[in-house]
Amino acid sequence: MPLRLVAIALDCPDPLALAAFYQQATGLALHPKSDADFAGLTGEHGLSLGFQRVDGYRAPSWPDQIVPQQLHVCFKVDEDLGEAEARLRELGAGKPDHQPHGDKARVLTDPAGHPFCVIAR
Template sequence: MRSTLTLVAITLDCADPLELAAFYQRVTGHALHPKSDDEFAGLSREDGLFIGFQRVNDYQPPHWPGQSVPQQLHLDFAVEDIGAAEAMLLELGAAKPEHQPGGDRFRILLDPAGHPFCLVPSQR
């Protein structure tokens, strides 16, 4: 018998959980979890998905695109206008690495803790 798995949480390591939660809160509009603190912060989405940010002592951000410190994971965000979304995210504190292997198909940015994430076109 196979059971269905439901993704309920994604947690990212970082040096400053509240700072990274604030970045993603501005990006997604999700609510800051009321028990967030300096060690663990989180955002709650209306459908129950939780995005967590946990403090790791001596956190080392990933090195994109190199693998001396692997990226560990990345998030994809579907957007209608990649250029407009990129401009907004850069203003909010994201960074754009020089290496962009997607051409016009997708865009790679880095969050303030160095995690890569992609902007992909919305499926219409």
């Protein structure tokens, strides 16, 4: 029987703050047992997104690999990529200068520095 993915967890310095960013970005619900050491969002189809505190956390330095990206998540959006980017940047996302996908996707970084893509449906 194949494995079924149920959770993805990201290291970060402030789990509740990073959970708040992704909660606002995705609309997923905050898990009621979230705290300062581990916060989670309840995802669709049983997939959860978690955020765990790491002392001495070092943000990825994408696109170079001085500090590896550690994880890369992609999200599809129904809205125009420019609108999605503007909304996410308002929430605290950054935008690296290096954009390897042209008009097909945007690479952004969450407030803890993890790169992620938004892709038009």
